[in-house]
Amino acid sequence: MLQNKLSYAFPIEASDFTKAGDAAGKIKKILKLAGLPATVIRRVAIIAYEAEMNIVIHSVGGSLSLDLTSTRVEMASQDNGPGIPDIDLALQEGYSTASDEVRALGFGAGMGLPNIRRNADHFCIQSEVGVGTNLEVWIDIGVS
């Protein structure tokens, strides 16, 4: 069991579909090395991937952070805009503002934020148009 909190940060570039997904892959490796249960790793990996892709697809750039404690995995994403005008709408399954180019890559299902919320034990999102979006989630270790 972890005695101290482990913290990591991952800068995410906008529109870089070659590197996209790498941060989520690194986060998954960190959790595997820490010996977390497979169910927790899977939930965090999905959250990390969706959060990362949201920054890549919808923002002008931002970052992901991971804090690992003995009781839970905490993740946060922040971006520098453009912000979400209607968060309730963005949380509806199937709603997407992804461009046709992005949809051609397999994105734009409108399941990103809903997938994050579904896999999180705590979910908080705040956004201001013209400023950016902050997302905070945690996953309790030992709760599948």
Next chain:
Amino acid sequence: MKLQEICELLQADVLVDYDSDAEAFTACGSDLISDILRFIKVETVLLTGLTTLQMIKAAQLLDVKAIIFVRGKRPAKEVEEIAKKNDLPVLCTKLPLFEACGCLSRHGLKGCSEYAVQEDEHVAE
């Protein structure tokens, strides 16, 4: 179902090989990454017509047993190399997605649905 049997049923080419005893218990077919992240189960094979690097990364993230490209699609060499480097088996079948999924379903491989539809539910009276 053994990957070997899946390969034979779909008459698939093997781009990245699998262990002879590798097995999957469910299958998921989609070209939308977030739908896959939503519905896919563990111990599964992923069928898709999307041969992008991102599909490989999503498959790795979910620890899928194999990715099966349908409709005769083949990934770019660099995408195939990344799958190989990460020990992700890659198969290619000429069957379209619906037919490939239907074939595996008929032979007993389960899907990723969370509810069951009665077989006669949609039959007109």
